[in-house]
Amino acid sequence: MKNKILIAALSVVGVLSFLHSNAQVLVDYEQVGSESRMLLQAQGFFAGGAFDIKYGVDFYKVTYETPNVSGGIDTASGLVVFPMVEDCEEGLTLCAYEHGTVLRKENVPSRNNNEATLGKLMAGVGMVTVMPDYLGLGDAPGFHPYIHAESQATATIDAFRAARELSVILEVNLNDDVLITGYSQGGHAAMATHHYIQTEGLESEFNLLGSAPCSGPYDMSGVQSDPIVQGAAYDTPGYVVYLLNGYNTAYDNLFDSIHEVLQPQFHSTVPPLLDGNSSLDDLNAALPQEIDSFLTEAFMTDFRNAQSSGNHPLWENLKDNDLYDWTPTGNIRMYYCTEDEQVFYQNSLVAQDAFEQNGSTTTRAINRGAQGHAGCLVPALSAVAGYFDSLLVICGEPVIEDTTDVSVAELPQEGEQFSIYPNPATDYFRINSEKASKVEVFDARGRMILTLFNVAPHENVSIDAFPVGLYFVRISEGEHSAGLLKLVKK
Numbered sequence: 036m037k038n039k040i041l042i043a044a045l046s047v048v049g050v051l052s053f054l055h056s057n058a059q060v061l062v063d064y065e066q067v068g069s070e071s072r073m074l075l076q077a078q079g080f081f082a083g084g085a086f087d088i089k090y091g092v093d094f095y096k097v098t099y100e101t102p103n104v105s106g107g108i109d110t111a112s113g114l115v116v117f118p119m120v121e122d123c124e125e126g127l128t129l130c131a132y133e134h135g136t137v138l139r140k141e142n143v144p145s146r147n148n149n150e151a152t153l154g155k156l157m158a159g160v161g162m163v164t165v166m167p168d169y170l171g172l173g174d175a176p177g178f179h180p181y182i183h184a185e186s187q188a189t190a191t192i193d194a195f196r197a198a199r200e201l202s203v204i205l206e207v208n209l210n211d212d213v214l215i216t217g218y219s220q221g222g223h224a225a226m227a228t229h230h231y232i233q234t235e236g237l238e239s240e241f242n243l244l245g246s247a248p249c250s251g252p253y254d255m256s257g258v259q260s261d262p263i264v265q266g267a268a269y270d271t272p273g274y275v276v277y278l279l280n281g282y283n284t285a286y287d288n289l290f291d292s293i294h295e296v297l298q299p300q301f302h303s304t305v306p307p308l309l310d311g312n313s314s315l316d317d318l319n320a321a322l323p324q325e326i327d328s329f330l331t332e333a334f335m336t337d338f339r340n341a342q343s344s345g346n347h348p349l350w351e352n353l354k355d356n357d358l359y360d361w362t363p364t365g366n367i368r369m370y371y372c373t374e375d376e377q378v379f380y381q382n383s384l385v386a387q388d389a390f391e392q393n394g395s396t397t398t399r400a401i402n403r404g405a406q407g408h409a410g411c412l413v414p415a416l417s418a419v420a421g422y423f424d425s426l427l428v429i430c431g432e433p434v435i436e437d438t439t440d441v442s443v444a445e446l447p448q449e450g451e452q453f454s455i456y457p458n459p460a461t462d463y464f465r466i467n468s469e470k471a472s473k474v475e476v477f478d479a480r481g482r483m484i485l486t487l488f489n490v491a492p493h494e495n496v497s498i499d500a501f502p503v504g505l506y507f508v509r510i511s512e513g514e515h516s517a518g519l520l521k522l523v524k525k
Contacts, residue, residue, distance in 0.1 A: 060099045060101065060196045060197050061098075061099050061197040061200040061201060062099055062100060062110055064096065064097045064098075065096050066093060066095050067094060068094055068147060069092065069093045069094070070091060070092055070155060072088055072091045072119075072159065074091075075091065075092065075155060076088045078152055078155075078156065079159070085413075085416065085418075086156040086159065086160055086420050087160055087420075088156065088159040088160065089159065089160065089161055090118035090119045090158075090159050090161060091118075091119045092116050092158045092159055093116070093117050093119065094115065094116040094117070094151075094155065094158075095114070095116075096113075096114060097112065097114070097194070097197050097201060098110050098174050099111060099113070099196070099197035101189055101192075101194075102186070102189050103170060103177070103186070104170065104180050104286075109175050109176060109177075110176075111168060111169070111173065111175040111190055111194075112143070112145040112168045112173035112174035113144060113145050113167040113168050113173070113194045113197070114144040114145045114147070114154060115163065115165050115197070115198045115201055116155050116158035116163070116164040116165075117205065117207055118159060118160075118161050118162065118163070120161065120207075123430040124208065124430075125208070125210060125428070125430050125431045127161065127207065128209075128212040128428075129164075129165060129195055129198060129199070129209060129212070129241075130162040130163070130164045130165070130213070130215070130216070130423070131164070131165045131191050131195065131213070131215045131217070131225070132144075132153055132154040132157055132216055132217060132221070133187070133215070133216070133217025133218075133220070134166060134168075134217065134218075134220070134221050135217075135219035135220050135221050136219055136274070136277070136315060138309075138311075138314055138318060139311065139312060140173065141311075143168040143172050143173045145168050145174070153218075153416065157423075160423070160424070160427070161429035163198060163202065165194045165195055165197075165198045167190045167191050167193075167194040169186070169187055169224070170186045170190055178281065178284045178309065179281055179284070180281045180282070180284045180285035181220070181280070181281025182220060182278060183281065183282070183285045184224075184226075184227035184230070184356045186285065187223065187224035187228065188224070188231035189231070191215070191224065191228045192228065192237070192241075195241065210242075211240075211241070211242040212244050213242065213244065214244050214245060214423055214427075215243070215245075216416075216419050216423070218249045218251075218412055218416065219249075219250050219251065219377070219378055220251070220252075221248075221249070221251070222248035222249045222251020222252075222253075223248070223252050223358065224251075225246050225249075226246070226248040226253055226358045226386075228246070229243065229246040229248075229363065229367060230358055230363075233361075233363065234361065244365075244366070244426040244427075245365060245368070245422070245423075245426050246368075247368045247369075247418075247422055248369050249369070249371070249412075249419065250370070250375055250378050250380075250408065250411055250412075251358075251378060251382060251383075252382050253359050253369075253385065253386040254359055254381070254382045254385040255353040255354070256353035256354040256357050257357075257385060257521065257523075258379050258505060259378065259379065259382060260353055260505075261379075261505040262275075262326060263275060263326055264339055264342060264503060264504045264505070265502050265503070265504045266325065266327035266330075266335060267325065267502075269324055270324065270376045271315070271319055272319060272322040272324050272326060272329065273315050273318035273319040273321075274377070275330070276293070276322065276329075277309075277318065279296060280309055282352040286348065286351075286355075288348040288351075288352070289348055293309070295334075296330055297330065298328070298329055298331055301321070301329050305318070305321055308321060338350070339503060342503070342523070343459055343523075359390070360389055360393070362390065362393040362395050363390055363395045363397055366398075366426070367397065367398040367399070368399050368418070369383040369387065369399070369400045370383075370403050370411075370414075370415040370419065371383040371402060371411070372403050372414065372415070373402060373404070373405050374405045374407050374410075375406070375407060375408045376407055377407075377408040380402075381477075381507060383400040384400055385521060386398075387399065387400035403415050403418060453466060453468050453472075453520070454467040455467065455510075458522055459522075459523035459524070459525040460498060460522065460523070460524060460525070461524070462497065462498065463496055463497050463498060463499070464495075464508070464522060465493050465495060465496065466492065466493065466494070466496070466510055468492050470492065470512050471490060471492070472489075472492075472510050473486070473488050473490070473510070474487045474490045474508065474509075474510055475508070475511075476498075476506055476507070476508050476509075477507040478504070478505075478506060484501075498522075498524055501524050503524055505521065505523055506521075508522050
């Protein structure tokens with residue numbers, strides 16, 4: 036049964052004590068289903084068996100108000116899943132599961148899609164789980180501003196608020212605690228939400244126990260943009276078109292029409308696939324994997340020439356959505372896999388290195404094995420389950436001790452501190468070290484392309500033959516390693 040939410044439906048005392056001076060955001064809600072504990076346990080088995088399902092769940096589509104990219108207010112949608120818990124005086128914890136990339140407007144959690152199952156499993160553990168659809172998807176108007184950090188964060192924050200309002204109506208006790216996770220684009224959204232809560236001073240409203248971004252593109256202007264810089268074959272070329280149209284929606288600074296950046300042979304086939312009715316698979320199938328084969332030469336030349344200066348609107352947009360140059364004060368576990376062909380695992384290493392350099396001691400990047408993007412989902416979320424269990428207190432009872440901080444074949448990250456110069460480099464780089472070193476160079480996808488032994492201090496290491504782009508350098512002296520250092524070839 037569908038219910039219209041009116042402020043009059045809540046007592047004045049309830050509104051004032053619950054909303055903590057925040058304006059009401061919940062517009063509408065509708066229960067769209069229930070699932071038993073037994074069914075969730077079966078679904079959890081096929082998802083890797085990591086979730087300890089204790090409860091059945093009820094789930095509700097919600098619509099709520101949230102800021103749009105133009106400074107106005109949109110009505111967005113999402114799914115809120117409640118565990119069937121009785122008499123929990125201590126209150127339940129809110130958890131956000133941020134979904135991955137979808138292009139079709141209806142393929143979102145509020146429509147009870149396949150990915151919504153993951154949020155239901157988390158709710159079955161004993162959390163109230165929120166799954167925002169994001170701007171431009173589900174009920175929200177317009178085109179989705181893809182990989183736009185701020186709108187992902189605000190859509191999640193307001194989904195939390197809507198869930199709290201709904202919990203008052205349903206007489207479900209919540210505490211102030213929140214957890215956040217997500218996969219792929221959802222990993223970026225999870226990191227963006229954690230960042231937003233901390234930098235916007237929302238800790239008193241949301242007691243963030245921890246976040247677990249998985250396989251997310253946190254270094255948009257570096258690691259993740261390298262395929263565009265190189266113009267090389269990319270496994271999912273539809274991401275590039277989606278990103279350009281999404282950033283133009285958010286910033287209105289790339290083109291008047293996407294035809295301007297597409298080569299003529301794609302003018303009639305690609306733009307219609309951005310109408311909200313087509314899937315990412317449809318868009319990928321309409322494009323060659325070589326990025327230079329579908330974006331115009333003029334656009335690519337201007338973009339590449341501005342790599343060092345950043346004086347190009349796309350570089351500005353990408354940098355605006357980087358999520359590593361800050362100092363987290365809360366717990367973050369980034370899970371990744373080393374064979375990820377879509378969201379390169381170095382995103383997590385760059386973020387962890389930056390967090391440590393900025394003085395954070397509460398974050399970790401954890402390798403979950405040599406899996407591709409699809410194959411990493413289960414090992415990553417299995418680790419999330421254990422990590423969240425270590426943080427959760429359900430109705431006054433702790434769950435379990437965390438055992439998920441063990442990396443699988445993790446690259447060395449400890450040891451002596453080294454540096455390389457010049458950086459960016461054109462023809463060569465040198466090592467700022469006083470001893471002979473072993474030097475390994477990896478491309479942005481993690482493939483080793485150069486190994487040198489006994490490189491003398493300040494000796495030139497030639498990169499003249501390397502394509503322009505992003506690389507990683509590992510320097511070792513005996514048992515000591517510098518981890519991975521970022522190098523830009525210009």
